[in-house]
Amino acid sequence: MKAASLPLDLSIADPTASVESIEAGLAGVGYIASRRIATALYMASHLQKPILVEGVAGVGKTELALSTAQLMGLPLIRLQCYEGLDETRALYEWKYGKQLLYTQILKDHLGPALGEAPDLASAMTRLEGVGDLFFSETFLEPRPLLQALRVEGGAVLLIDEIDKSDEAFEAFLLEMLSAFQISIPEIGVVRATTPPMVFLTSNNVRDLGDALKRRCLHLHIPLPDQRLEERIVAARVPEIDARLRVHLVTFVQNLRRLDLRKTPSISETVDWARALVLLHARTLDPSLVRETLSVLLKYEQDVVAADAMLGDLLGRPVEGSDGAG
Amino acid sequence: MAPAEPAHRVLEDFIRALRASEVRVSPAEAIDAHRALADVGFADRTLVKDALAVTLAKDAEEVTRFDACFETFFARREFTGCADGASAAPSASLEEIIVAGDRSALAEAMETAAGRAGAALIQLSTQRGLLTRRVLDEMGLRGLEARIASLRESEEPGDSALAESLTRGRADLFVQAKAFIERQAKLYASETGRRLRDQILATQAFTSVADEDVRSMEALVRRMAKRLAQRYARRRHRAKVGKLDVRHTIRRSLAHDGVPFDLAWKRETIERPQIVVVCDVSRSVAAAAQFLLLFLYSLKEVVERLDAFAFSDRLVCVDDLLDDETVDDAIILILERIGFRPTDYGRALEDLFAPHGARLDRHTTVIILGDGRSNHAEPRLDLMRRLSDQTRSIIWLNPEPVTYWGQGDSKMDAYARFCRVAKTCNTLKSLERIIEDVLRTYLPR
Numbered sequence: 001m002k003a004a005s006l007p008l009d010l011s012i013a014d015p016t017a018s019v020e021s022i023e024a025g026l027a028g029v030g031y032i033a034s035r036r037i038a039t040a041l042y043m044a045s046h047l048q049k050p051i052l053v054e055g056v057a058g059v060g061k062t063e064l065a066l067s068t069a070q071l072m073g074l075p076l077i078r079l080q081c082y083e084g085l086d087e088t089r090a091l092y093e094w095k096y097g098k099q100l101l102y103t104q105i106l107k108d109h110l111g112p113a114l115g116e117a118p119d120l121a122s123a124m125t126r127l128e129g130v131g132d133l134f135f136s137e138t139f140l141e142p143r144p145l146l147q148a149l150r151v152e153g154g155a156v157l158l159i160d161e162i163d164k165s166d167e168a169f170e171a172f173l174l175e176m177l178s179a180f181q182i183s184i185p186e187i188g189v190v191r192a193t194t195p196p197m198v199f200l201t202s203n204n205v206r207d208l209g210d211a212l213k214r215r216c217l218h219l220h221i222p223l224p225d226q227r228l229e230e231r232i233v234a235a236r237v238p239e240i241d242a243r244l245r246v247h248l249v250t251f252v253q254n255l256r257r258l259d260l261r262k263t264p265s266i267s268e269t270v271d272w273a274r275a276l277v278l279l280h281a282r283t284l285d286p287s288l289v290r291e292t293l294s295v296l297l298k299y300e301q302d303v304v305a306a307d308a309m310l311g312d313l314l315g316r317p318v319e320g321s322d323g324a325g
Numbered sequence: 326m327a328p329a330e331p332a333h334r335v336l337e338d339f340i341r342a343l344r345a346s347e348v349r350v351s352p353a354e355a356i357d358a359h360r361a362l363a364d365v366g367f368a369d370r371t372l373v374k375d376a377l378a379v380t381l382a383k384d385a386e387e388v389t390r391f392d393a394c395f396e397t398f399f400a401r402r403e404f405t406g407c408a409d410g411a412s413a414a415p416s417a418s419l420e421e422i423i424v425a426g427d428r429s430a431l432a433e434a435m436e437t438a439a440g441r442a443g444a445a446l447i448q449l450s451t452q453r454g455l456l457t458r459r460v461l462d463e464m465g466l467r468g469l470e471a472r473i474a475s476l477r478e479s480e481e482p483g484d485s486a487l488a489e490s491l492t493r494g495r496a497d498l499f500v501q502a503k504a505f506i507e508r509q510a511k512l513y514a515s516e517t518g519r520r521l522r523d524q525i526l527a528t529q530a531f532t533s534v535a536d537e538d539v540r541s542m543e544a545l546v547r548r549m550a551k552r553l554a555q556r557y558a559r560r561r562h563r564a565k566v567g568k569l570d571v572r573h574t575i576r577r578s579l580a581h582d583g584v585p586f587d588l589a590w591k592r593e594t595i596e597r598p599q600i601v602v603v604c605d606v607s608r609s610v611a612a613a614a615q616f617l618l619l620f621l622y623s624l625k626e627v628v629e630r631l632d633a634f635a636f637s638d639r640l641v642c643v644d645d646l647l648d649d650e651t652v653d654d655a656i657i658l659i660l661e662r663i664g665f666r667p668t669d670y671g672r673a674l675e676d677l678f679a680p681h682g683a684r685l686d687r688h689t690t691v692i693i694l695g696d697g698r699s700n701h702a703e704p705r706l707d708l709m710r711r712l713s714d715q716t717r718s719i720i721w722l723n724p725e726p727v728t729y730w731g732q733g734d735s736k737m738d739a740y741a742r743f744c745r746v747a748k749t750c751n752t753l754k755s756l757e758r759i760i761e762d763v764l765r766t767y768l769p770r
Contacts, residue, residue, distance in 0.1 A: 019365075019372060035371060035375060036375045036378065036379070039365075039372060039375035039376055039379060040375070040379040042365075042376075043361055043364070043365075043376055043379050043380065044379075046364050047357060047360055047361065047364075047380075049357070051379075052383075054384065054385060096586075096588065097586055100584065100585075100586055104584060204385075207384075210349075210351075213383040213384070214351055214353055214354060214383075216383075217357075217379045217380055218379055218380075218382060218383045218384065218387075218388075219379055220382075220384070220385045220388045222385075
């Protein structure tokens with residue numbers, strides 16, 4: 001899916017040395033970043049702070065984290081948030097089944113081991129040692145957050161759609177985000193050897209707490225203007241004809257000015273470009289657009305509204321190329 | 326690598342300007358901003374702007390305000406100039422600056438004088454005159470005036486010409502100082518004024534909102550409904566962490582010969598409020614109706630189980646209108662369809678029961694917005710009693726003060742007996758407080 005592999009000189013030099021190198025590096029892995037996005041990444045890696053990425057769906061929030069991981073050559077660990085997500089899913093869990101299985105199997109060995117003990121007190125002492133065995137690393141199931149802290153050499157941690165989680169979980173994240181450490185009662189404090197690069201994404205389902213926002217850098221990705229979007233399409237769908245690309249981006253930019261229930265974002269534009277390439281389209285003619293409109297628009301009433309305006313949207317000259325956005 | 330002292334001060338001023346334009350900046354974020362600046366330097370304006378934006382602005386609206394504030398604040402001064410310290414000799418007097426026609430030195434002097442006069446502490450736009458005067462005084466206006474006077478009296482050749490040019494310089498200085506203070510006011514004072522206005526609006530009676538304030542009032546209503554909804558309309562289940570559901574666990578363990586491999590945890594279901602709102606849009610409450618409908622619309626967008634009805638002589642369900650139309654159209658359509666006619670509470674209650682009686686059960690809270698003035702028609706207290714028996718509770722919000730209840734054709738005192746809460750509600754503040762009470766009683770917190 002990515003356009004090009006990592007250029008050699010970038011993999012040697014530190015890709016986060018300057019804003020320009022980040023911009024170029026991201027372009028190298030197929031992510032066309034605006035200046036502000038690159039600056040945000042630069043600040044995040046230099047101040048060692050998490051980035052909170054906001055923007056409408058499909059604008060490239062998750063993709064940014066994926067591309068950064070690829071750029072920096074780090075493993076990506078992803079935590080998808082949802083309503084009711086709690087520590088056992090996000091941080092760690094004791095492998096209860098395994099613990100139980102072991103005790104069941106070892107039950108027969110327990111008798112002889114304890115049977116040699118002369119009295120109750122010494123049997124207790126022996127049992128205590130066994131008990132500690134059952135709450136050790138062997139029985140610990142690390143979940144994404146713990147994994148991210150323990151990776152040697154750092155990682156990119158993506159906490160996706162944080163706004164879908166509960167307030168309680170958000171509060172629980174605070175320790176992790178500010179100190180890059182986590183307390184596990186049975187084991188102690190786990191501290192990151194190399195702090196991971198953390199991305200949080202939000203679709204604004206609810207407002208996030210101030211405490212969380214304060215600990216993060218904030219990056220809002222708006223819908224791109226004409227030129228940026230053309231570059232993105234060119235990077236993502238390189239096989240598309242240049243004239244068709246300009247035409248289709250102009251169309252989408254015009255479409256965004258309509259009052260729609262769900263405005264098409266970048267991912268829809270890219271999908272549409274791919275669809276047009278598959279259909280061997282050379283130009284945008286109304287019947288083709290009408291047939292493929294469902295790639296761009298996700299609601300029936302939007303499709304109807306756009307259909308009615310189709311002549312206008314297509315007929316409008318490329319005036320959008322200088323002043324769109 | 327530590328930036329020069331003046332740069333620190335500029336950043337502090339900028340952060341204060343941000344706070345004044347409602348970008349909340351905490352001390353921790355201010356420290357981040359300083360660190361960010363120390364890292365990127367001051368050479369590249371876009372870089373500085375972007376670096377500060379990601380550290381200081383924390384949501385999309387704040388980013389917009391940040392951009393605007395940045396452009397205004399750094400309209401004249403450049404970071405490089407400030408970092409290098411004063412460009413002109415600070416000892417240059419006002420006269421020398423004017424004679425030399427050195428605009429950047431003049432601006433520099435004005436900046437320094439403004440710092441001494443506390444121009445950045447401006448709170449309200451009414452302080453502009455005073456502050457302009459103070460800045461001019463700090464720049465040495467008195468000295469300049471004395472000098473002009475003495476030059477005019479002197480006989481020396483060239484002195485009168487000098488006096489002329491100084492007078493022109495002084496006029497120019499006035500213009501400059503005024504513009505400077507204008508900008509300061511725009512930076513630091515515009516939002517204070519707006520906030521003050523919002524505060525007043527929130528406590529002003531619906532009936533006395535002036536036409537020009539309606540727009541800002543609407544914005545307030547929307548913000549309020551969103552705030553309420555975010556707090557109360559989201560979660561359905563909450564896992565009771567660490568509480569074992571013994572019954573389920575034992576049942577599941579049967580498959581494993583009684584060994585409880587598969588644990589079940591207790592969950593608690595949070596009851597969503599089911600709300601029925603009945604809104605009076607008749608002539609007597611016409612002024613308030615618009616805001617009540619607006620509030621209803623905003624609430625409808627965020628509370629899932631909300632049925633909305635509007636009535637004057639007859640009652641109709643307005644759910645579809647609120648769902649499908651934009652807010653302005655919805656309000657106009659509702660008012661067109663049934664608004665501004667004489668009220669009949671008895672008929673409205675009949676209409677509520679006839680087709681919608683099934684919807685009213687013991688989980689339902691009924692909120693009635695109206696003045697209880699029934700134009701001497703039969704009030705149908707029997708239906709009101711049935712409503713109160715059948716539903717969880719009735720909350721009546723009346724735009725009229727309590728002393729008017731029961732006066733004239735008002736049946737409010739009679740209706741109030743069946744309500745759990747019957748209150749006067751004619752300001753946004755009270756509306757918010759009451760609705761919040763309703764939503765909160767459903768959620769264990």
